[in-house]
Structure formats: C-alpha cells, structure tokens
Amino acid sequence: MKLPLYFDYxxxxxxxxxxxxxxxxxxxxxxxxxxxxxxxxxxxxxxxVEDARAQVAASIGASPKEIVFTSGSxxxxxxxxxxxxxxxxxxxxxxVTSEVEHKAVLDTCKRLESEGYTxxxxxxxxxxxxxxxxxxxxxxxxxxxxxLMWANNEVGTLNPxxxxxxxxxxxxxxxxxxxxxxxxxxxxxxxxDHVDLLCLSGHKLYGPKGVGALYVRRKDPRVRLVAQMDxxxxxxxxxxxxxxxxxxVGLGKxxxxxxxxxxxxTEHTRGLRDYFESxxxxxxxxxxxxxxREHRLPNNSNLSFAYVEGESMIMGIKDIAVSSGSACTSASxxxxxxxxxxxxxxxxxxxxxxxxxxxxxxREEVDFAIDQVVKAVRRLRELSPLYEMVKEGIDLSTxxxxxxx
Amino acid sequence: xxxxxxxxxxxxxxxNVGSLDKQSPKVGTxxxxxxxxGDVMKLQIEVDGDRIxxxxxxxxxxxxxxxxxxxxxxxxxxxxxxxxxxxxxxEIVEELSLPPVKIHCSVLAEDAIKSAIADFKxxxxxxxxxx
Numbered sequence: 036m037k038l039p040l041y042f043d044y045x046x047x048x049x050x051x052x053x054x055x056x057x058x059x060x061x062x063x064x065x066x067x068x069x070x071x072x073x074x075x076x077x078x079x080x081x082x083x084v085e086d087a088r089a090q091v092a093a094s095i096g097a098s099p100k101e102i103v104f105t106s107g108s109x110x111x112x113x114x115x116x117x118x119x120x121x122x123x124x125x126x127x128x129x130x131v132t133s134e135v136e137h138k139a140v141l142d143t144c145k146r147l148e149s150e151g152y153t154x155x156x157x158x159x160x161x162x163x164x165x166x167x168x169x170x171x172x173x174x175x176x177x178x179x180x181x182x183l184m185w186a187n188n189e190v191g192t193l194n195p196x197x198x199x200x201x202x203x204x205x206x207x208x209x210x211x212x213x214x215x216x217x218x219x220x221x222x223x224x225x226x227x228d229h230v231d232l233l234c235l236s237g238h239k240l241y242g243p244k245g246v247g248a249l250y251v252r253r254k255d256p257r258v259r260l261v262a263q264m265d266x267x268x269x270x271x272x273x274x275x276x277x278x279x280x281x282x283x284v285g286l287g288k289x290x291x292x293x294x295x296x297x298x299x300x301t302e303h304t305r306g307l308r309d310y311f312e313s314x315x316x317x318x319x320x321x322x323x324x325x326x327x328r329e330h331r332l333p334n335n336s337n338l339s340f341a342y343v344e345g346e347s348m349i350m351g352i353k354d355i356a357v358s359s360g361s362a363c364t365s366a367s368x369x370x371x372x373x374x375x376x377x378x379x380x381x382x383x384x385x386x387x388x389x390x391x392x393x394x395x396x397x398r399e400e401v402d403f404a405i406d407q408v409v410k411a412v413r414r415l416r417e418l419s420p421l422y423e424m425v426k427e428g429i430d431l432s433t434x435x436x437x438x439x440x
Numbered sequence: 441x442x443x444x445x446x447x448x449x450x451x452x453x454x455x456n457v458g459s460l461d462k463q464s465p466k467v468g469t470x471x472x473x474x475x476x477x478g479d480v481m482k483l484q485i486e487v488d489g490d491r492i493x494x495x496x497x498x499x500x501x502x503x504x505x506x507x508x509x510x511x512x513x514x515x516x517x518x519x520x521x522x523x524x525x526x527x528x529x530x531e532i533v534e535e536l537s538l539p540p541v542k543i544h545c546s547v548l549a550e551d552a553i554k555s556a557i558a559d560f561k562x563x564x565x566x567x568x569x570x571x
C-alpha cells in the first residue's frame with residue numbers, strides 16, 4: 036500500500052486510465068479547433084465533441100442538444116442561476132434554494148439578491164434533506180426558479196428530486212439541480228425526475244478537472260438563458276469560448292463509464308462504506324453519523340467523533356486523506372455551514388470527518404483507515420478534558436465555559 | 441495546514457498529559473475555551489509555597505492548541521507563581537512558530553495558566569478566611 040491513502044472522493048477523483056486513453060489523441064495529434072469548419076482538423080475535433088455530448092446526455096437521460104459544455108460545476112451554476120434570473124425577471128424575481136447548498140449556489144444567490152432578486156433559503160431536516168412540502172410552502176406567484184442539490188457534498192444526503200421536480204413542473208417553476216456529487220453514484224434521469232437544468236463536473240467522476248456541463252431542457256418547457264460570457268457564440272450562444280476538446284472528450288468517456296459502471300461502482304463503494312461504519316461503530320463509543328442513514332450517497336460517510344477536534348484528528352490520521360467540518364480546517368474559520376443548517380451543534384461540527392470511498396478503494400485500505408481512526412480517537416480522547424468530564428458524569432451542556440471566542 | 445516541527449513534536453509526544461486532584465488545596469485548575477469554539481484547555485498546577493512543582497493538561501482542540509498547552513506546562517514547572525504569570529502568548533507563538541490563524545491557541549494557553557493560578561490563589565484565600 037502506498038501512503039497516504041485517498042479517502043476524499045467528494046473533493047475530487049483520480050482520472051480513470053480509460054478516460055486518459057480517450058483524451059490522449061486530442062492532447063497530441065488531434066489538436067484542431069472544434070469551431071474550424073474549413074478543414075479536417077476542425078471536423079475531427081467537432082466530431083469528438085459531438086460524440087462526447089451524446090455520452091454526457093446519455094448519462095442523465097437527456098438529448099445531446101441539451102448539453103452545454105463549461106469549465107465545471109461552478110460555471111454551470113453561475114450560468115444557470117444568473118442566466119435564468121436575467122431572462123425570466125419579467126415573470127418574477129423570487130428564487131428558492133436551501134441553506135446546505137454548495138457555496139457556488141449560495142454565493143451566486145447572494146449576488147442575485149444584491150441585484151434585486153429575493154431568495155428563500157430553506158432550512159433542511161436534521162438529516163440535511165429538503166422535502167417537497169418545504170418547497171411547496173416557499174413557492175410564490177413570482178417564483179421563477181428552485182435550485183436544490185441532488186446530493187450533498189458534505190453529508191451525502193439525497194434530496195427527493197423527483198417529487199420536487201414534479202411539484203415545480205406542476206407549478207410552472209423552473210427546477211435546477213446541482214448533481215455534481217450525484218452523477219455516477221445514483222441513477223439520474225432528467226425526464227423521469229422532471230429536471231430543467233442540471234450541472235455536473237468531470238473531476239468528480241474520474242474525468243479531468245476544468246470541464247463540466249450544464250443540461251438545459253429544450254422542451255416541456257423550453258428553458259432559455261442569458262449567456263454570461265460574450266464572445267464567439269459557441270454552444271448555441273450559451274457559452275462562448277473555444278471548446279476544451281480533450282477535456283470534453285474526457286468528460287464524455289467519464290460519463291459513459293459512470294453510466295455503464297453505476298451498479299458496480301455503487302455496490303463496491305457501499306460495501307466498503309458499510310463495512311467501515313460497522314467496524315467504527317463497534318470499536319468506538321460517542322460516534323455520530325451526520326446525514327441521512329437511508330437516503331445517502333453510497334460512497335459517503337460523515338462522522339462526528341465527539342470530544343475530539345477535527346483538525347487534531349486529521350493530524351492523527353495523517354496517512355489517510357480526508358476532510359473535516361471543523362472550523363480550523365477551513366479558510367473562513369467557521370465550522371461547516373451544512374452541519375450548522377442541519378442543527379448539528381458547533382461542538383460536533385468541529386469533530387466531524389468526511390470519508391469518501393471510490394472505484395479504486397480496496398478493503399485492505401479501509402482496514403488500514405479504520406485502525407488509524409480508532410487509534411487516533413482513543414489517543415486524543417485521553418488528551419481531551421471533555422471526554423474526562425463526560426466520564427465523570429458531567430453534562431457538558433450545563434458547564435459555564437469561559438474565555439471562548 | 442503546514443505545522444512546525446515543534447508543534448508536531450508536542451502533538452505526537454505531548455508533555456505532562458493528565459489530571460491532578462482538583463480538590464487538593466495545593467492544586468489550581470484552569471479550564472478555558474468552549475466546545476462550540478473548538479478549543480477547551482484544562483491546565484492544572486500543584487504549588488508548594490509559591491513554586492509550581494507539577495503541571496498537567498488536557499486539551500480538546502487543534503494540533504496548535506495541544507502544542508501550546510503542552511509547552512505551557514513545560515514552561516511553568518519549577519517557576520514561581522509570579523514568574524508563571526509573566527509568560528506571554530507571544531513567547532508561545534515564537535517558540536512554536538504559530539501562523540496568524542493559530543495565535544488564539546497561544547492566547548488560550550496564557551489564559552489557562554492565569555486561570556489555574558487564580559484558582560489556586562482563590563483556594564488559598566478561602567482557606568485563610570476559614571481558619
């Protein structure tokens with residue numbers, strides 16, 4: 036085993052060798068500009084892009100004409116939200132989203148608020164889910180867009196997308212879903228799920244970084260957008276800029292693999308994740324699962340190890356790469372906004388660690404991770420005044436803390 | 441987050457971990473920070489006359505917080521109360537090469553020392569009154 040081991044598959048994934056193989060010709064000999072109509076170099080590139088477009092479309096049940104290539108989910112989100120808001124502003128200026136969205140959605144919404152739009156931020160359930168009833172209650176006559184993630188990137192909770200999509204269609208409101216974490220992990224079908232706009236990202240599904248797509252529905256209803264980048268009118272005018280041909284080819288191949296290997300990947304990661312959790316819960320007390328045990332990504336495990344601070348935990352398990360909801364590991368020095376929105380106390384948010392399992396993860400690696408985690412938690416609890424107090428029978432919620440910040 | 445070698449050393453081999461009898465009149469206990477802030481330090485001193493003869497700590501917090509409190513116990517052992525009161529958080533920052541975002545860890549360690557000494561003095565004062 037080569038250390039450190041990677042358990043941060045929600046952050047990014049390694050390129051699948053089959054994806055690299057598909058990309059290689061377009062990184063070397065086939066360098067044409069897909070917009071060049073006057074020669075074979077351009078035609079070859081264009082064909083590669085159109086093949087990839089079909090692969091991406093097939094992975095989400097869309098038609099190829101509904102796929103717009105972008106640089107990734109952040110760009111797709113900006114284009115979808117700002118593009119829709121601008122075009123439909125005559126109809127209304129109200130948007131519904133949730134407190135647990137990715138910053139790309141939250142910060143785009145904040146920008147729109149500063150431009151005169153009104154945004155409702157739904158508070159999720161304790162497991163991080165937004166329900167159809169919550170959305171229904173928030174809809175107003177001037178609501179133009181509902182923007183909710185398919186799967187949460189921190190806790191992995193899956194939203195009832197189909198129910199929410201049905202509601203939006205019944206009420207004539209556009210429905211955007213951030214499926215960055217969902218594609219390749221759970222079945223996605225924009226028709227059956229009533230999705231109007233959807234974003235996905237290459238590097239989350241064993242494809243390259245710097246490439247993603249936005250699905251824009253073409254009928255029932257036909258969704259229109261105001262382009263956010265001016266230029267040569269590429270991608271049917273929705274996203275100007277010379278196409279990243281090798282990246283797009285890689286995204287196409289990655290989406291094809293995500294579709295054809297969905298069942299295999301799901302079974303593999305869920306098996307390892309469930310094994311990991313069963314052993315952790317057997318060996319350690321005071322461990323809490325953050326998120327929804329049932330409606331959850333198969334490859335995600337977000338755990339709070341009470342009385343152990345996340346950053347010190349990460350130092351203790353330095354041979355495995357994971358993320359924490361602890362404030363100390365974020366640039367903002369704020370604990371996870373997702374856990375906070377779910378009502379997880381800041382104390383447990385500081386103790387949270389996200390483990391991700393992927394296509395390449397092995398049982399041997401999981402065993403190694405379990406041993407590291409158990410050892411680190413036990414050691415740090417010996418060091419923890421909170422664990423000592425709890426062992427003495429003190430209820431921490433009744434303690435008057437001093438000198439905090 | 442890149443840690444200095446000294447922080448890593450204190451994290452891997454923390455000095456003076458443990459607890460002293462908080463009921464003892466010779467022991468002062470300081471507990472500072474709050475769980476929701478991600479830092480709680482408990483620092484205890486055992487005093488003979490006006491000299492700190494033993495010190496123990498337990499810390500819930502990041503590696504820098506653990507290192508700051510570990511270092512604090514190392515420094516105060518053998519010092520008089522007055523000398524220990526003079527330890528400044530900036531000295532801890534310097535010794536451990538803490539980055540700006542971790543300065544609060546050193547502040548907490550300084551607070552923990554002062555809080556333990558105050559607790560000890562209060563106990564002595566109360567002891568005196570009751571005699």
